[in-house]
Amino acid sequence: MSLLVVNISDMKSSACAADILVTYSLGSCLGVTAYDPVARVGGLIHCLLPNAVGAREKSRRNPFTFVNTGVAMMVRKLIDRGAEKHRLVFKAAGGANMRNDTLFNTGARNFQELERLLGRNRVKLAAHDVGGTKPRTVFLYMDSGRVVVRSRGEESEL
């Protein structure tokens, strides 16, 4: 078994059943998994911000920073590794906000951007655990596509 760690503004993919993809420290950031249960190809992305408006250069350098460019790029990489687009199962976690925050709302904006992107592509999220004020860690088990969210020592399956 190997643990592949996905950093902030990063994405990792795998086609190896023994791998587990993990991303720690999801605050307002959004973690999105995509998994093809037939090809057993999957990926996990940790997006910092919703979109690259006003930061085009940054999105060229690292598209995984942003939900709109990052998730699209992850899907392309998974297809390159043998996944079929229509079979991909998407799940999301993270997108927390500061308490009483009515200004930045970064977590909510990240999730809205994902919903917009998936809606445009007529894809539905299979499950999500977003919002609130808690930090989250997300695991994607490549043998089954199981997604587990850990927060404050408690684990739950998405």
Add this chain to the structure above:
Amino acid sequence: MTRKQEILHRAERILLLPACTQKALQLLDSPEADSEDLARLIEFDPGLTANLLKIVNASRFDAPVCSVRDAVGAFGSGMIIQFFVSTGVVPFYVQKIEGYDLAPHMLMQSSVTAALCAEELGRALGMGVPGHTYTSALLAGVGKLILGAYVKVEARPILDLAAREGIGFDEAEDRILGINHAEVGAWLLERWRVPGPIVRVVRHHLRPELCPQVDPVLDLVHAGMVMSKMIGLGLGADGLNYIPSRVVIDRLGLTPEVADRVSAEVVERLGPLNDLFLECADTNCLL
């Protein structure tokens, strides 16, 4: 004895800043001291000397600085305070902080992130960045160390109260412990004789509107703390349970667009700086 007195009593017996760092901070706070005194103090300690030369030379592309005296001259007193506080505090910061569910290095990660956010925000808003901005942000969370690692308070009841009443984690700390971690941190830094402007920022960084004076460094550190929590690096059990100050955000003129740009910038900058601090905390370091 109240819970607050009990906490401070226990903390008093546990934590000590390295003697050399304490002496250096006293020197830096004294108007009579000169850079020669400071250089002499550092030269007595091979670990500090090596670290200082390493850090000064890390940002130079011309001839390397080879003596402590030249390094002190090149750095200036603001950066020297930063150096002493960072090297003196880092060994404490890399330990596990059980009460707040922070694995080793996590407090360091979140503190460095907050410090970079505060600096980068100042630049993005065209405010200029006073020398002690970085150090103040780096030290802002030091009270968690005392409460979580030494006094071993449990975060769970504090979190439950915060959730139940819709209040910030610090306010819930106040209600349950009689004191919050910002105040505990300021108390510790006063004992360490850290310069007053830094202590003031640490004391008020969670509720800056309660500070008796408007301080741009405090505003930057508060906003930097908020942004670092949103970025998420080194988040503990307290998570994002803090309330951003509307007064500060309006005073800074901080918009979501600026905050996004700064966050992206900071995440890019984080890698090498984290490495630098972790190197300083290496067990081989003679501090």
